[in-house]
Amino acid sequence: xxxxxRAEGLGKLYRIGRLESxxxxxxxxxxxxxxRLVERxxxxxxxxxxxxxxxxxxxxxxxxxxxxxxxxxxxxxxxLKILSRITEPTTGEARIEGRVGSLLEVGTGFHxxxxxxxxxxxxxxxxxxxxxxxxxxxxxIVAFAEVERFLDTPVKxxxxxxxxxxxxxxxxxxxxxxxxxxxVLAVGDAAFQKKCLGKMGDVARQGRTVLFVSHNxxxxxxxxxxxxxxxxxxxxEDGPAGRVVSEYLKTSSAPAPERLWCDRDxxxxxxxxxxxxxxxxxxxxxxxxxxxxxxxxxxxxxxWNLQPGARLNLSLHLYNEQxxxxxxxxxxxxxxxxxxxxxxxxxxVPGDFLNDGVHSVxxxxxQDLGKVLFRIADLLVFDVxxxxxxxxxxxxxxxxxxxxxxxxxxxxxxxxxxxxx
Amino acid sequence: MxxxxxxxxxxxxxxxxxxxxxxxxxGLGELWxxxxxxxxxxxxxxxxxxxxxxxxxxxxxxxxxxxxVVFSLFFGRLAGVPSDGVPYPVFSLAGxxxxxxxxxxxxxxANSLVGSQNLLTKVYFPRLAIPTATVLxxxxxxxxxxxxxxxxxxxxxxxxxxRILWLGPLLMLAFATALGVGLWLSALHVKYRDVxxxxxxxxxxxxxxxxxxxxxxxxxxxxxxxxxxxxMAGVVEGFRWALLGTDTAPGPLLAASAATSLVLLISGAFxxxxxxxxxxxxx
Numbered sequence: 003x004x005x006x007x008r009a010e011g012l013g014k015l016y017r018i019g020r021l022e023s024x025x026x027x028x029x030x031x032x033x034x035x036x037x038r039l040v041e042r043x044x045x046x047x048x049x050x051x052x053x054x055x056x057x058x059x060x061x062x063x064x065x066x067x068x069x070x071x072x073x074x075x076x077x078x079x080x081x082l083k084i085l086s087r088i089t090e091p092t093t094g095e096a097r098i099e100g101r102v103g104s105l106l107e108v109g110t111g112f113h114x115x116x117x118x119x120x121x122x123x124x125x126x127x128x129x130x131x132x133x134x135x136x137x138x139x140x141x142x143i144v145a146f147a148e149v150e151r152f153l154d155t156p157v158k159x160x161x162x163x164x165x166x167x168x169x170x171x172x173x174x175x176x177x178x179x180x181x182x183x184x185x186v187l188a189v190g191d192a193a194f195q196k197k198c199l200g201k202m203g204d205v206a207r208q209g210r211t212v213l214f215v216s217h218n219x220x221x222x223x224x225x226x227x228x229x230x231x232x233x234x235x236x237x238x239e240d241g242p243a244g245r246v247v248s249e250y251l252k253t254s255s256a257p258a259p260e261r262l263w264c265d266r267d268x269x270x271x272x273x274x275x276x277x278x279x280x281x282x283x284x285x286x287x288x289x290x291x292x293x294x295x296x297x298x299x300x301x302x303x304x305x306w307n308l309q310p311g312a313r314l315n316l317s318l319h320l321y322n323e324q325x326x327x328x329x330x331x332x333x334x335x336x337x338x339x340x341x342x343x344x345x346x347x348x349x350x351v352p353g354d355f356l357n358d359g360v361h362s363v364x365x366x367x368x369q370d371l372g373k374v375l376f377r378i379a380d381l382l383v384f385d386v387x388x389x390x391x392x393x394x395x396x397x398x399x400x401x402x403x404x405x406x407x408x409x410x411x412x413x414x415x416x417x418x419x420x421x422x423x
Numbered sequence: 424m425x426x427x428x429x430x431x432x433x434x435x436x437x438x439x440x441x442x443x444x445x446x447x448x449x450g451l452g453e454l455w456x457x458x459x460x461x462x463x464x465x466x467x468x469x470x471x472x473x474x475x476x477x478x479x480x481x482x483x484x485x486x487x488x489x490x491x492v493v494f495s496l497f498f499g500r501l502a503g504v505p506s507d508g509v510p511y512p513v514f515s516l517a518g519x520x521x522x523x524x525x526x527x528x529x530x531x532x533a534n535s536l537v538g539s540q541n542l543l544t545k546v547y548f549p550r551l552a553i554p555t556a557t558v559l560x561x562x563x564x565x566x567x568x569x570x571x572x573x574x575x576x577x578x579x580x581x582x583x584x585x586r587i588l589w590l591g592p593l594l595m596l597a598f599a600t601a602l603g604v605g606l607w608l609s610a611l612h613v614k615y616r617d618v619x620x621x622x623x624x625x626x627x628x629x630x631x632x633x634x635x636x637x638x639x640x641x642x643x644x645x646x647x648x649x650x651x652x653x654x655m656a657g658v659v660e661g662f663r664w665a666l667l668g669t670d671t672a673p674g675p676l677l678a679a680s681a682a683t684s685l686v687l688l689i690s691g692a693f694x695x696x697x698x699x700x701x702x703x704x705x706x
């Protein structure tokens with residue numbers, strides 16, 4: 003396997019100090035020169051700089067599809083910008099064999115006043131296609147984007163979905179040997195994402211070299227055999243997709259699957275009721291163990307009742323990342339009279355029910371079925387991870403607040419019998 | 424599909440990316456490879472300009488013609504400025520038509536990089552294509568206002584001679600000057616945002632420093648040739664000589680203009696290329 007991309011010690015230094023602020027004026031520049039003269043004499047080289055990328059080395063073989071992951075500001079986009087020649091490295095060197103097509107944004111070069119057809123030519127030329135090549139692929143591009151009827155309409159009149167599809171279609175029909183793709187799939191609806199991911203899969207299968215940035219770990223694992231993980235501008239891990247993605251996920255979220263208060267007087271609550279502990283765990287594990295959409299879960303809450311004879315019940319509210327209430331649960335029976343003391347409530351959630359993403363728990367303590375004694379938001383925070391199982395060919399984000407696995411059957415009701423030939 | 428891109432390993436182009444320092448080559452070969460992009464950028468500018476404005480083509484003509492009317496009234500009639508024996512309206516319009524091409528090209532190319540921020544930060548192509556396309560797209564406006572100039576000449580009974588062929592090189596001189604200054608200013612503009620305010624002022628000063636409202640024949644040699652250090656003086660006087668047959672053949676003046684213009688263009692291109700590596704980081 004010969005190398006398509008070989009990077010050695012790549013680094014990118016950004017100046018964020020006052021001397022090189024982003025929007026200089028001539029006056030500031032003159033003042034800056036003066037200041038620099040003075041400071042040089044003083045010997046203070048203290049300029050605010052930031053290594054967005056530091057000593058990054060890797061090699062990607064021809065035909066490899068490699069995922070690039072990392073938190074925000076880890077240097078993923080900077081690396082793609084260097085490899086696509088938008089910006090120069092500050093240190094190091096990269097050797098690239100083959101033509102590079104980069105797709106860092108959907109719609110680069112589009113002009114809203116121009117028609118769909120005109121934009122295909124314009125954007126195609128900007129992305130590096132020859133006119134003849136665009137003409138040859140026009141029908142294919144238009145069919146992919148499903149905008150045949152609006153080809154001569156200015157794109158400013160397109161729906162955002164049509165616009166995105168057309169813009170992606172142009173870029174997707176580039177035929178470079180090396181394709182660099184930034185998080186372009188974060189936009190658009192589920193159908194669009196499905197289409198894009200399908201096309202990306204085709205590109206990867208055609209034997210082109212693909213470097214693919216995404217926050218969507220399922221897409222990464224589905225499309226890439228290998229993953230590069232960047233952290234603070236350096237390569238943290240480089241290896242098989244499954245292993246690197248799990249390593250990355252272990253460190254990426256800030257979950258709080260368990261809370262415990264030993265001192266009753268300072269625990270959350272009031273003079274009527276106080277919490278002792280709260281936890282969420284896999285039914286057959288302990289808090290902090292990985293949870294996927296398939297894992298059955300157990301919530302446990304312990305609390306002190308300080309009012310003898312009170313009729314209490316807990317009310318669990320589970321929210322997803324979007325702040326949508328996924329469900330509200332509580333005891334099924336009407337609450338009995340509680341003596342004073344320590345109590346524990348346990349709630350079981352089946353597997354194949356929650357969708358993936360970060361979830362948070364809000365807990366309420368209710369008296370006499372109507373009076374909220376106290377409530378606490380974000381009591382527990384935990385991440386439900388996606389899996390590649392049970393989803394067919396679809397790698398995109400699974401829509402919906404929950405993701406139940408429901409019995410589903412298909413049967414033939416009437417099939418015309420063909421005459422034997 | 425893989426077969427199509429299945430070029431043998433040795434045929435694949437190899438690119439080495441590393442930090443560059445100091446002055447770099449102009450990369451004109453690469454610019455030539457991207458000539459289709461240049462064409463599409465020009466085409467886009469022209470198309471959008473004529474689609475977006477209600478008056479469309481009229482704008483291209485209105486500006487030089489309205490200025491001609493004002494100049495004719497104040498300089499021609501009231502101040503009695505000489506016009507080399509040609510009716511003053513034709514005299515001034517023959518200067519205003521190439522001038523408008525130049526000043527539009529200058530102003531728009533100076534803003535072109537900052538206006539193309541989304542392209543600069545998202546896709547690679549030779550950056551020289553942006554200001555070059557901007558200046559080139561002014562040729563369409565020029566052609567329209569040139570037709571009006573021809574009409575007014577005929578109205579005054581002035582018929583062009585074979586000298587009209589000189590307009591080609593003269594237009595190229597105006598193009599080279601606009602691009603040369605545009606390269607300097609657009610590269611500076613990425614870093615220094617006050618260039619935006621300097622440019623209209625510069626264009627205005629330059630207008631009065633160019634023999635548009637008055638003839639350069641007011642000056643005597645060698646001062647007239649020295650005046651040619653303003654390349655637009657050469658272009659404007661060249662236009663009048665080629666179209667109107669003013670008998671002041673601007674030889675030395677033109678030579679000085681061509682030399683200055685070339686210096687501006689080459690230095691501008693090298694400065695642009697030197698600054699190019701930081702465009703995406705600053706814009």
